[in-house]
Amino acid sequence: MSDPMSQAPNFEVFSRKRASRSVTERVIELVLLLAALSSVGTTIAIMVLLISESVGFFKEVPILEFLTSKSWSPLFDNPEYGILPLVSGTLTTTLVALSVAIPMGTIAAIYLSEFAPQKVREVIKPVLELLAGIPTVVYGYFALLFVTPLLQQLYAPLGTLVNGFTEKLPAGGLSDWLYNDVPLDLGGFNMLSAGLVMGIMITPLISSISEDAMRSVPTELREGSYATGATRFQTAWKVVFPAAMSGISSSYILGISRAVGETMIVAVAAGLQPIFTFNPLNSAATITAFIVQVSLGDIPHGSLEYQTIFAAGLVLVLVTLVLNIIGYFLSKRFREEY
Amino acid sequence: MVEEVSQLNVTAVKPKAEVIDLDFYYGSTHVLKRVNLVVPDRQITALIGPSGCGKTTLLRCFNRLHDLYPDNHYNGEIVFDSAVNILSPKVDPIEVRMRIGMVFQRPNPFPKSIYENVAYGLRVQGERKTSVIDDKVERALKSAALWDEVKDRLKSPAYALSGGQQQRLCIARALATEPELILFDEPTSALDPIATSNIEELMAELKQQVTILIVTHSMQQAARLADYTAFMYLGEMVEFNRTLALFNSPLNKQTEDYVKGRFG
Numbered sequence: 356m357s358d359p360m361s362q363a364p365n366f367e368v369f370s371r372k373r374a375s376r377s378v379t380e381r382v383i384e385l386v387l388l389l390a391a392l393s394s395v396g397t398t399i400a401i402m403v404l405l406i407s408e409s410v411g412f413f414k415e416v417p418i419l420e421f422l423t424s425k426s427w428s429p430l431f432d433n434p435e436y437g438i439l440p441l442v443s444g445t446l447t448t449t450l451v452a453l454s455v456a457i458p459m460g461t462i463a464a465i466y467l468s469e470f471a472p473q474k475v476r477e478v479i480k481p482v483l484e485l486l487a488g489i490p491t492v493v494y495g496y497f498a499l500l501f502v503t504p505l506l507q508q509l510y511a512p513l514g515t516l517v518n519g520f521t522e523k524l525p526a527g528g529l530s531d532w533l534y535n536d537v538p539l540d541l542g543g544f545n546m547l548s549a550g551l552v553m554g555i556m557i558t559p560l561i562s563s564i565s566e567d568a569m570r571s572v573p574t575e576l577r578e579g580s581y582a583t584g585a586t587r588f589q590t591a592w593k594v595v596f597p598a599a600m601s602g603i604s605s606s607y608i609l610g611i612s613r614a615v616g617e618t619m620i621v622a623v624a625a626g627l628q629p630i631f632t633f634n635p636l637n638s639a640a641t642i643t644a645f646i647v648q649v650s651l652g653d654i655p656h657g658s659l660e661y662q663t664i665f666a667a668g669l670v671l672v673l674v675t676l677v678l679n680i681i682g683y684f685l686s687k688r689f690r691e692e693y
Numbered sequence: 694m695v696e697e698v699s700q701l702n703v704t705a706v707k708p709k710a711e712v713i714d715l716d717f718y719y720g721s722t723h724v725l726k727r728v729n730l731v732v733p734d735r736q737i738t739a740l741i742g743p744s745g746c747g748k749t750t751l752l753r754c755f756n757r758l759h760d761l762y763p764d765n766h767y768n769g770e771i772v773f774d775s776a777v778n779i780l781s782p783k784v785d786p787i788e789v790r791m792r793i794g795m796v797f798q799r800p801n802p803f804p805k806s807i808y809e810n811v812a813y814g815l816r817v818q819g820e821r822k823t824s825v826i827d828d829k830v831e832r833a834l835k836s837a838a839l840w841d842e843v844k845d846r847l848k849s850p851a852y853a854l855s856g857g858q859q860q861r862l863c864i865a866r867a868l869a870t871e872p873e874l875i876l877f878d879e880p881t882s883a884l885d886p887i888a889t890s891n892i893e894e895l896m897a898e899l900k901q902q903v904t905i906l907i908v909t910h911s912m913q914q915a916a917r918l919a920d921y922t923a924f925m926y927l928g929e930m931v932e933f934n935r936t937l938a939l940f941n942s943p944l945n946k947q948t949e950d951y952v953k954g955r956f957g
């Protein structure tokens with residue numbers, strides 16, 4: 356009532372309206388706040404669960420061993436708890452996937468938004484969206500039964516060539532490295548195949564978000580570019596792409612999260628063998644693949660094996676978080692360049 | 694009172710560009726109807742007329758911006774330097790746009806630095822030498838009367854500039870490639886009066902070097918600024934004359950009604 360307006364009799368009607376409006380406004384604000392808080396709340400709840408279950412785990416396993424040991428065999432008689440092999444598997448498959456998905460998704464987005472005639476776009480867009488809707492287990496078997504044999508065939512000449520070369524080298528150094536890391540034949544389970552297929556799966560996600568971002572760049576910007584004598588490609592690459600950068604980088608960040616969290620493709624096609632390696636020709640297990648593997652077995656609640664799931668889950672969340680932060684800063688720097 | 698020359702003697706001016714029997718269609722909508730116009734060399738020519746009469750459409754024919762959209766069709770000629778018909782399908786629209794610049798209704802700087810905005814046209818036209826680009830950027834910013842305000846922050850984003858500064862930046866961007874004709878589509882309609890008068894002063898300066906064709910919704914602006922004025926109505930070129938003559942002694946009844954403020 357300290358509002359001087361509300362004291363003046365002439366303004367009584369207005370101030371009553373104002374009061375009722377401010378009540379509605381408050382209610383709306385509250386609803387919005389609750390909606391926003393619910394997602395924050397869920398995140399916090401997940402973190403609390405992960406951390407509290409992990410505490411039990413870390414009472415048994417020293418955190419230093421967990422973070423530095425290169426061997427992961429929690430289900431064996433003589434268990435070892437080094438998370439590094441799972442982290443390396445996760446990072447390698449993610450990297451392979453992103454090296455496919457980011458260029459392909461971006462190129463597809465530029466094509467669809469700036470080059471494709473209406474009719475072509477009308478065909479390609481739904482097909483891409485269909486691709487995004489295929490269950491990942493199907494992609495997993497596509498990798499295992501189609502892509503891997505194809506890669507094996509393509510790889511064979513290279514393997515033979517390198518192997519012939521290796522045999523002529525004196526033992527040690529380069530020879531050992533080649534012998535270990537460039538096998539004669541590509542194994543039936545490998546991160547390359549899983550990563551490539553994962554990349555194909557993520558491509559439509561990146562292309563569709565990036566395309567939306569590019570299409571919402573105002574026409575005046577494009578015309579401003581054309582008016583200086585720029586070609587269609589120059590306009591797309593030098594004006595539309597940077598103008599849409601914030602949307603495009605969020606599609607990349609989403610793609611990263613998707614790759615880190617992907618489970619079925621790697622579980623089916625990468626081999627479930629926790630080996631500490633960044634070589635995509637090797638088989639490997641990822642954090643998520645390990646989690647499903649354990650969850651599918653019958654492991655008693657509360658046991659140490661059971662708690663490994665949560666420790667691994669915690670690492671997964673942290674890896675995702677770190678990659679997201681890196682992505683965020685990279686895109687911010689890129690945006691600040693203009 | 695001095696007799697105004699009320700019928701323009703077209704042969705007396707040196708044309709930079711000549712529009713001949715131009716028809717334009719958006720899809721099947723006939724928007725420009727047999728338009729004829731002379732754009733005199735290194736003069737300011739204004740296009741006026743009520744909203745929707747086709748001024749912007751005519752302006753965008755000059756740099757073939759309409760070619761970007763497949764539903765647009767036109768026939769007729771725009772003869773440049775009394776030599777080439779720039780609307781001919783044999784002429785590359787990109788070549789045309791390199792010689793004819795454009796400034797839009799709302800400032801449309803790119804999401805780049807001030808420097809890169811001005812350098813843009815030079816870069817897309819293949820200029821690589823940093824020293825040449827530096828030089829031309831500076832010259833363009835000086836011609837656009839923006840240099841003193843931005844010389845210490847060439848690397849900062851163009852979006853940080855005020856609306857009037859952004860529009861002058863867009864003028865600098867158009868000037869950098871040294872075009873012979875610049876098209877302005879209501880360049881001050883989004884600006885406050887002070888920014889507007891800055892830009893008007895600037896255009897009056899620029900006509901020493903380049904030919905200017907400007908669309909304006911404001912008759913006062915045309916009267917203040919233009920040497921020649923063309924009045925369009927419903928897609929037709931109704932009257933074209935020296936600005937003073939067109940405003941003081943229009944030949945056509947519609948022109949008279951319009952310039953006296955009786956409609957539009």
Ligand SMILES: Nc1ncnc2c1ncn2[C@@H]1O[C@H](COP(=O)(O)OP(=O)(O)O)[C@@H](O)[C@H]1O
Nearest residue numbers: 719722724742743744745746747748749750751
């Ligand atoms: N892209 C377009 N598609 C269809 N019709 C258009 C388009 N742009 C303008 N028009 C129509 O063409 C006519 C002339 O428009 P315009 O040249 O923008 O007029 P002005 O600039 O004189 O206001 C108007 O009737 C307008 O509705």
Ligand SMILES: [Mg+2]
Nearest residue numbers: 748749750908
């Ligand atoms: Mg217009």
